Amino acid sequence: MQYLNHIDGRCDRESKCGYFKNPSKNCIVNNASINHVATQPTFHKTTVLQQFSSINQQDNNSRQQINIVNNGINNIKQQNNFITYLLKHYDPTKVLQAINKFQLGTTNYWNGATVFWQIDSQNVIHGGKIMLYDRNTGKRVKKPYNRISWIHKQMKLKDFVLQQCLFGLQNINNIEKGNTICLVESEKTAVIMSIVEPKVLWLATGSKSNFQKELLNPLKEYNVIAYPDKTEFDKWNKVSKQLNLEGFHIQCSTILETSNIEDGGDLVDLINSEQY
Numbered sequence: 382m383q384y385l386n387h388i389d390g391r392c393d394r395e396s397k398c399g400y401f402k403n404p405s406k407n408c409i410v411n412n413a414s415i416n417h418v419a420t421q422p423t424f425h426k427t428t429v430l431q432q433f434s435s436i437n438q439q440d441n442n443s444r445q446q447i448n449i450v451n452n453g454i455n456n457i458k459q460q461n462n463f464i465t466y467l468l469k470h471y472d473p474t475k476v477l478q479a480i481n482k483f484q485l486g487t488t489n490y491w492n493g494a495t496v497f498w499q500i501d502s503q504n505v506i507h508g509g510k511i512m513l514y515d516r517n518t519g520k521r522v523k524k525p526y527n528r529i530s531w532i533h534k535q536m537k538l539k540d541f542v543l544q545q546c547l548f549g550l551q552n553i554n555n556i557e558k559g560n561t562i563c564l565v566e567s568e569k570t571a572v573i574m575s576i577v578e579p580k581v582l583w584l585a586t587g588s589k590s591n592f593q594k595e596l597l598n599p600l601k602e603y604n605v606i607a608y609p610d611k612t613e614f615d616k617w618n619k620v621s622k623q624l625n626l627e628g629f630h631i632q633c634s635t636i637l638e639t640s641n642i643e644d645g646g647d648l649v650d651l652i653n654s655e656q657y
Contacts, residue, residue, distance in 0.1 A: 382610035389435040422544035425506035433486035433496050433509065435461055436477075461485075463569070467576070470519070477574045477612065483549055483572055490535045491528050497568040499577035499587070502599055507546045508533065509646040510568065510587065519569070547596055549575075556582050558602040565608045566592075570647045577652065592617050594624060597631075605631040611646045614638040 425571045464485065486496030491513040499507040509532030512521040522528045527649070533541035548568045556562070562582045563570050571585035584600075586592050589610065597605075609617035614635060629646040642650045 419494070419557055421542060422507075423533070423538070423541045424531070424603060425509065427504070427506065429506060429509070430484055430486070430498065433488050433532065435464060435485050435487040435495075436479055446636070460493045461487040461495055463495040463512075463514040463519070465493075465516040466514060466519040467573070471573070471576050475579070478579075479576050482552060482575060483568075485552075486532075488535060490530060493520075494528065496532060498546055499546050499548055501546045502550055502553050504551055508543050510548075511535065512568075514569070514601075521569075530582050544640075545591060545596065547586065547599070548587055549582070549590075550584060552582055553584075553599060553603075556603075559604065561604045561606060563606050563608065564592075564600070565648060566610050566613070567631055567647055567649075570649050573649050589613050589616065594620075594627075597624065597629065600631075601629050603630070605629070607631055607633045608637060608648055609633065609641060611637045611640065614642045 435622060464476065464480065464487075467479070484498050484500065486509060488494050488496050488509050488511055493516065494511050495512040496509045496511055498509045501507060511528075511530040511532060513528035514520065515522055531543065533543065547564075547572055551579070553562070560582070561576065562584060563578075564584050564586065565574065566586050566589055567589060568585045571583040575583045586596065592607070607617055607621060614633060614637070618633040621629075621633045624631055637646060637648065637651060640646070640651055640654075642654055
């Protein structure tokens, strides 16, 4: 087995992103230099959330009374491009609620980068995906290469075995079984939709290939509306039909597939378009 560095390979969201960089001979890491590779999933300690927290920790009472000044939050610890973008376009109080709800983190891995934690329903931290956004456009930074990585790489945790879960899954404990869950691909979309439509729970797969039984199992007792990015409907709908035969309750929406937004577009793109 051979391993690639963080700038080579194909983006998880290839339908919209299109990022693909062929590895050169200099970027291959030969497994002969690796003495041992763990085979069991690895999880982060809960203290990692504080280490990469976006806001200063306060008690619950004072947290409800955070002052919002000049369209910004006065207790953001350090620059976070994604949060800066959210504050420019959405109600700051709701943005703060979203930060807390998804426990959005901040890292200097790239200046202003966001950590999207994958935390399951038992509050076990599976991983933290690092992505860098443009603070003005809210788009991911893809040049000179796609800025996507993971916290375990930043922390250089030896033999860390990533076993992903749905983004936002920890919030499933706040709703009753049988309630509706809305599922999208992008973490960014889940965060923004939770601000725009807060009455339902929004989760994200993190990639189109993560729409699979292993990750969807925790949703089996809920009514799920899946919103595949444009051009991905057929693939997600096929998976949905198979899982419904196994007792799931998944409805795959065609709203994006039948819209006039560009291929790879998602709900945020639809909302931002004039046709919504």
